[in-house]
Amino acid sequence: MNAIVKLQDVHKDYGQGDVVVHALRGLSLEIDKGEMTAVAGPSGSGKSTLLNMISGLDKPTSGSIWVDGKDTSKMSRSQLSKLRLERIGFVFQAYNLLPVLTAYENAEYVLLMRGVPASERRDKVMAILKRVGLEGMEKRFPRELSGGQQQRVAIARAIVSQPALVLADEPTANVDSKTAAALLDLMAELNEEKGSTFLFSTHDRAVMKRAKRLIVLKDGQILENGSLEHLDE
Amino acid sequence: MSLLMKLAWRSLWRHKRRTIITIFSIAFSLGLAVFFISFAEGVYAELIDDAVRMQAGHLTIENKDYRQASSIDLLVENLSELRSEIKQIKGVKSTKAIIMGQGVAKSGRGAVGVAISGVEPKVEQSTSPLAKKIVAGRYLRAGDSNAVIIGKNLAQRLKLENTRELKKLHALLAPLFSPLLQDEELMDDLLRIRLSIGKKLVVTTNDVNGQMVEELVRVKGIFVTGAVQIDGYLIQVPIDFARHLVGMKDDQATQLGILLDPDTDRQEVISSISAVIANEPDARSIVVKKWEEVMPDLAAYIKIDGGSNYIFQGILIFLVMFTIFNTILMSVLERRREFGMLMAIGTPYQKIERQVILETIFIAAWGVLLGLVFGGLGGYAMQVNGLDLRQFYPEGFTVSGIAFDMIVHAKVEIPTLAVIGSTVFGATILLCLYPMGRIKRIPVADVIR
Numbered sequence: 012m013n014a015i016v017k018l019q020d021v022h023k024d025y026g027q028g029d030v031v032v033h034a035l036r037g038l039s040l041e042i043d044k045g046e047m048t049a050v051a052g053p054s055g056s057g058k059s060t061l062l063n064m065i066s067g068l069d070k071p072t073s074g075s076i077w078v079d080g081k082d083t084s085k086m087s088r089s090q091l092s093k094l095r096l097e098r099i100g101f102v103f104q105a106y107n108l109l110p111v112l113t114a115y116e117n118a119e120y121v122l123l124m125r126g127v128p129a130s131e132r133r134d135k136v137m138a139i140l141k142r143v144g145l146e147g148m149e150k151r152f153p154r155e156l157s158g159g160q161q162q163r164v165a166i167a168r169a170i171v172s173q174p175a176l177v178l179a180d181e182p183t184a185n186v187d188s189k190t191a192a193a194l195l196d197l198m199a200e201l202n203e204e205k206g207s208t209f210l211f212s213t214h215d216r217a218v219m220k221r222a223k224r225l226i227v228l229k230d231g232q233i234l235e236n237g238s239l240e241h242l243d244e
Numbered sequence: 245m246s247l248l249m250k251l252a253w254r255s256l257w258r259h260k261r262r263t264i265i266t267i268f269s270i271a272f273s274l275g276l277a278v279f280f281i282s283f284a285e286g287v288y289a290e291l292i293d294d295a296v297r298m299q300a301g302h303l304t305i306e307n308k309d310y311r312q313a314s315s316i317d318l319l320v321e322n323l324s325e326l327r328s329e330i331k332q333i334k335g336v337k338s339t340k341a342i343i344m345g346q347g348v349a350k351s352g353r354g355a356v357g358v359a360i361s362g363v364e365p366k367v368e369q370s371t372s373p374l375a376k377k378i379v380a381g382r383y384l385r386a387g388d389s390n391a392v393i394i395g396k397n398l399a400q401r402l403k404l405e406n407t408r409e410l411k412k413l414h415a416l417l418a419p420l421f422s423p424l425l426q427d428e429e430l431m432d433d434l435l436r437i438r439l440s441i442g443k444k445l446v447v448t449t450n451d452v453n454g455q456m457v458e459e460l461v462r463v464k465g466i467f468v469t470g471a472v473q474i475d476g477y478l479i480q481v482p483i484d485f486a487r488h489l490v491g492m493k494d495d496q497a498t499q500l501g502i503l504l505d506p507d508t509d510r511q512e513v514i515s516s517i518s519a520v521i522a523n524e525p526d527a528r529s530i531v532v533k534k535w536e537e538v539m540p541d542l543a544a545y546i547k548i549d550g551g552s553n554y555i556f557q558g559i560l561i562f563l564v565m566f567t568i569f570n571t572i573l574m575s576v577l578e579r580r581r582e583f584g585m586l587m588a589i590g591t592p593y594q595k596i597e598r599q600v601i602l603e604t605i606f607i608a609a610w611g612v613l614l615g616l617v618f619g620g621l622g623g624y625a626m627q628v629n630g631l632d633l634r635q636f637y638p639e640g641f642t643v644s645g646i647a648f649d650m651i652v653h654a655k656v657e658i659p660t661l662a663v664i665g666s667t668v669f670g671a672t673i674l675l676c677l678y679p680m681g682r683i684k685r686i687p688v689a690d691v692i693r
């Protein structure tokens with residue numbers, strides 16, 4: 012089985028009684044290893060909800076989700092936490108970094124949590140920071156970095172431990188379009204070089220275009236799902 | 245430095261001002277509490293010290309029924325032997341034999357009920373504060389026979405001074421003194437006291453057989469302790485004279501008082517003394533008592549006053565706790581996003597809780613340490629220099645017959661500091677459990693959106 016993520020008829024309702032919001036209505040999809048997939052759709056269509064279901068930050072109302080072959084609906088809170096630490100990398104829209112840690116320390120964080128030995132950590136962090144173009148900025152604190160640079164640190168942290176899957180909820184929403192394009196280029200390159208699997212959500216048409224596959228949501232349902240070349244036609 | 249330590253440390257210094265304010269408010273309140281507690285302990289210690297030295301010692305050997313019916317025939321026998329054995333016990337500083345009885349003091353112009361205390365002048369001179377409170381004349385001496393010292397108030401009530409003498413002196417001195425002493429009454433007082441010295445009075449009491457006896461004594465000195473119960477009621481005579489008066493033998497007294505060295509384990513001394521007593525011929529009638537049993541009023545005062553003191557300190561410390569609680573809660577709530585992000589990327593919430601505990605420990609440890617140092621040093625300064633309360637209480641202050649020394653000294657006790665410090669520290673750690681509990685409940689999916 013090559014699927015890193017598999018969803019089967021996933022429903023998510025928020026609220027109770029009269030004010031139930033059906034955020035996801037029967038979503039089924041698979042994401043394979045090495046894919047670079049964008050989730051698009053209007054505001055409120057369920058993009059963030061989908062990503063949160065996959066990472067186990069939220070539980071589906073019904074349906075099943077497998078990540079790396081494991082059924083996450085059967086996992087406890089701490090098992091999910093462990094799964095996220097060991098198998099998933101994250102890039103958020105903002106507040107990605109710990110303000111009290113330097114770029115180096117932020118990138119190192121996940122490795123530390125995982126108990127990777129010091130020398131290995133050092134090599135990996137130095138290499139990844141160099142790769143994302145932050146060589147020489149290791150000692151800077153987040154407030155001393157630009158928005159784009161901060162997101163690069165976040166990307167470095169997300170992939171430094173070589174997770175099965177990198178989830179990014181609107182990673183470019185807080186940066187200008189040029190920076191966004193550069194960040195997407197970086198992700199695409201990493202996807203090529205290291206075979207990292209990326210799943211990100213976005214509003215931005217230019218950003219969507221950098222993905223190899225596009226899933227379009229509307230009202231919690233899949234409107235389109237396919238390779239970008241195919242969709243363009 | 246471990247990651248958690250690094251996070252805790254840097255997070256605290258990220259809010260430098262808040263951290264410092266919190267640490268200092270802990271230090272300030274705790275320091276204040278420590279200072280006042282040291283003060284109270286100092287005052288109580290002095291009070292107890294004065295009382296036991298003036299009266300019947302830290303421990304008192306007496307007839308077991310003496311406190312119910314303070315009768316002169318309830319005796320301690322075989323005194324000198326008992327004494328020499330007790331002096332050998334470790335922790336015993338000195339012993340004093342006392343005869344305590346009731347009687348009446350009569351002058352030509354009045355009669356007043358008094359407590360007659362037969363004391364050993366030599367022993368008292370080196371231990372009793374009363375010997376240092378003589379304002380006119382002198383204290384009792386070893387060779388004195390029909391001698392007495394009385395308090396100022398008693399002297400006034402007995403009107404010992406010769407009226408004609410007083411008037412003469414008054415007239416003579418008034419023009420000289422009135423510019424200096426605005427208060428004529430004060431001058432009168434001084435003259436009266438002065439003129440009482442050497443006057444005669446008659447002491448009446450019951451002897452050991454219950455017969456009325458009386459004897460003429462001469463006033464050798466006047467004391468002022470500041471406590472009306474003492475100054476208007478107590479008279480001291482040499483113990484040999486007292487024995488002669490009530491018909492006791494040389495080897496008898498109503499009390500044997502025992503003064504202890506500082507920091508002596510009292511319980512240990514009590515058991516040693518009890519062992520000595522058990523071999524005495526009158527073993528069945530005499531017991532050893534603590535000063536709290538001999539002076540229950542004083543013990544009760546210290547208990548009540550100490551209690552109210554502790555309530556006040558408790559409130560102070562409660563405020564400290566509230567400050568810490570508030571700071572920790574605020575620091576957790578404002579980092580919901582940060583913590584949510586950490587949990588999202590797979591940090592177990594327990595790790596974050598540990599970070600918050602570390603932060604709390606750091607704040608509490610510094611606050612407590614500084615507080616103990618501030619309060620301890622402040623208290624120590626008051627221990628060495630003392631604080632003069634005369635300007636606050638010009639008329640003095642007495643507790644159940646014991647006058648406070650108006651220059652009070654604090655007493656800084658390391659065990660007390662340790663107890664207060666660790667209580668505050670422990671309570672702080674307990675208090676941070678609530679903010680910590682909030683971490684677990686952060687809705688991660690919502691805060692990272």
Ligand SMILES: Nc1ncnc2c1ncn2[C@@H]1O[C@H](COP(=O)(O)OP(=O)(O)OP(=O)(O)O)[C@@H](O)[C@H]1O
Pocket residue numbers: 025026032033034052053054055056057058059060061690
């Ligand atoms: N915690 C929640 N409680 C109630 N309703 C929620 C909650 N989270 C999301 N929703 C609702 O679920 C629907 C999907 O929200 P979601 O955040 O997934 O949309 P989105 O596609 O990420 O939107 P955007 O582009 O604005 O980020 C919305 O209607 C939203 O109001």
Ligand SMILES: [Mg+2]
Pocket residue numbers: 058059060180
């Ligand atoms: Mg969203």
